[in-house]
Amino acid sequence: PARSLLGEGVGRAEAGLFAEAAHLLLFRSIEDIETRRPNLVRPALTSRDIAGAPSIPDQARRAFGVIVRQVEKSLFGGLRSAVGNCC
Numbered sequence: 001p002a003r004s005l006l007g008e009g010v011g012r013a014e015a016g017l018f019a020e021a022a023h024l025l026l027f028r029s030i031e032d033i034e035t036r037r038p039n040l041v042r043p044a045l046t047s048r049d050i051a052g053a054p055s056i057p058d059q060a061r062r063a064f065g066v067i068v069r070q071v072e073k074s075l076f077g078g079l080r081s082a083v084g085n086c087c
Helices: 002-014 016-036 047-051 058-086
Strands: none
Touching: 002 016, 016 047, 016 058, 047 058
16 A cells, blocks of 8 residues: 555656645545544544644654645645735
């Protein structure tokens, strides 16, 4: 499963779709967490909430946190500057 996941992400990145690749990696990682920690992921949780969950092993939590930060930058990074420039 991990190789399949990475293959999909690499395909998008090779096409220059870096934000989509990171977003896909985030969603697939959440699916993996749901499989390994079935009672952890709930609809009201954000990716940051999941990244801070103490029931996830430290190394996995740190890796997931990196993915979360990259997706946040790709989705919301330009928003702040656009808002700042408009007013």
